[in-house]
Amino acid sequence: MALAKWVAADLRRIGQISIAVKKEGVFSLAHREDAARNDLTAYAHAEDAAEIARFDDAGKYRPLKTAPNLRHGWRLIVRDLAGLRLALDLFYPGRLAAFLAWENAMLKTTSLRQTLSRQTGMYRTATRIRDEEADALVGNFCRSDGGCLRTILWKRDENGTIASTQLPTEKFDPQHDQTGVGAPVVPLLCQEACNLLVAQARKIVHEGGDISPKCP
Numbered sequence: 128m129a130l131a132k133w134v135a136a137d138l139r140r141i142g143q144i145s146i147a148v149k150k151e152g153v154f155s156l157a158h159r160e161d162a163a164r165n166d167l168t169a170y171a172h173a174e175d176a177a178e179i180a181r182f183d184d185a186g187k188y189r190p191l192k193t194a195p196n197l198r199h200g201w202r203l204i205v206r207d208l209a210g211l212r213l214a215l216d217l218f219y220p221g222r223l224a225a226f227l228a229w230e231n232a233m234l235k236t237t238s239l240r241q242t243l244s245r246q247t248g249m250y251r252t253a254t255r256i257r258d259e260e261a262d263a264l265v266g267n268f269c270r271s272d273g274g275c276l277r278t279i280l281w282k283r284d285e286n287g288t289i290a291s292t293q294l295p296t297e298k299f300d301p302q303h304d305q306t307g308v309g310a311p312v313v314p315l316l317c318q319e320a321c322n323l324l325v326a327q328a329r330k331i332v333h334e335g336g337d338i339s340p341k342c343p
Contacts, residue, residue, distance in 0.1 A: 129227045130212050133313055141313040142219055142276050143197040143306060146211070149204070154211045156203040159306065167202040173210040175203055176217035191323055192219055193277050193315050195306065222277075225316045229280075229301065237319035239265070240284040246325060253329040258283070260331055266293025268324055269317075271305040277317035278305060 134154075139146040145162040147155040156176075161167055170179065183189055183196040197218070205211050215223055228234035239261060243254045256264070261283060269275050269291065278301050279290045290299070297303040301314045 128208060129230070130215075130223065131208055134211075138311055138313050140304070140308075140310050141215060141222070142193060142315050143195060144215070144218060152207050154205050154208075156205070156211075156214060157201065158197055158199045159308065161199050161202075168200055170201060170203045173203075173205045173213040174217070176214040179203065180218050191275060191321070193222070193275050193317075195271065195273065195276050219315055222315045223313070225318060226313055229316055234280070234316065234318055236281045238282045238284050239290065239320050242281075242320045242325065243328060250325055250329050252332050253325055255332045256328045258288075261328065262291050262293060264327060264331060265291035265324070268327055269298070270294060271298060271307070275317075275321075276305040277315045278303065279317050281317065281319050 134146065134148065139148075140159060143159050144156055145159040147157075147162070149155050157164075157167060170176075179201050180192055180197065181189060182198060184198045184200075189196060203214060205214050212223065225234060240254075243256070246253055265279075265283075267274065269277070269279060279294070279299050280301075281290060282288055283290050298305070301316060303314075304310055304312045305315070306312075
C-alpha cells in the first residue's frame with residue numbers, strides 16, 4: 128500500500144499535518160505546530176477530520192482545504208492505515224491519489240486556459256481574462272504564504288507558459304515543503320486550477336481587472 132510505504136519512508140508530514148506512529152497500526156495526527164503539545168483536544172474517529180478541517184482558528188469557514196489556515200489545538204488518533212487514509216482524504220481531498228498518480232508518472236495536468244475554456248454558464252466569461260491579469264491572479268491567489276499550499280504542476284496555456292511569473296520556482300517543485308519548514312513531505316499536488324480560482328478569474332473580468340489581494 129502506497130500510504131504505508133510513505134509513512135515507513137518518513138514521509139509523515141502532509142500540508143500542515145504531522146503524523147506520528149504511536150504503536151503498530153495506530154497513528155496520531157496533529158497540526159505541525161502543535162506536535163509537541165500535550166494539551167490538545169483529542170478526537171478518536173477518522174471522520175472527525177472533516178469537522179477539524181471545516182473552520183480556521185477564528186471560526187471562519189475554510190472553502191479551500193489546502194489553504195495554510197488549518198486550525199490548531201487538536202489531536203486525532205486513528206487505529207489503522209484505513210483510518211489514516213480516510214482522515215487525510217478529509218483534510219486534503221484527492222491529494223493522496225494525486226501524489227500516487229504522480230509517483231507512477233500517470234498524473235495528467237490541465238492548463239489554466241483549458242480549464243477556463245470548458246466553463247459554462249456564468250463562469251464562461253472567465254475565459255476573457257488577459258494573460259497579465261491571469262499572471263497576477265495566480266501569483267496572489269495561489270501563493271503558499273496565505274493562499275494555497277498546493278504545488279502547481281499545470282501551465283497557463285498549451286504553449287507551456289509558466290502559471291505565474293510572480294511565484295518562486297519552489298512553488299512548482301514537488302520536492303519543496305510549501306509550509307516553509309523544509310521537512311520531507313507528501314506534497315499537495317495541483318494538476319489543474321481549482322473552482323475558486325476560476326471564480327476569481329470571472330470576478331476580475333467583471334470588475335475590469337481588479338487584482339487586489341483576495342485570500343481564499
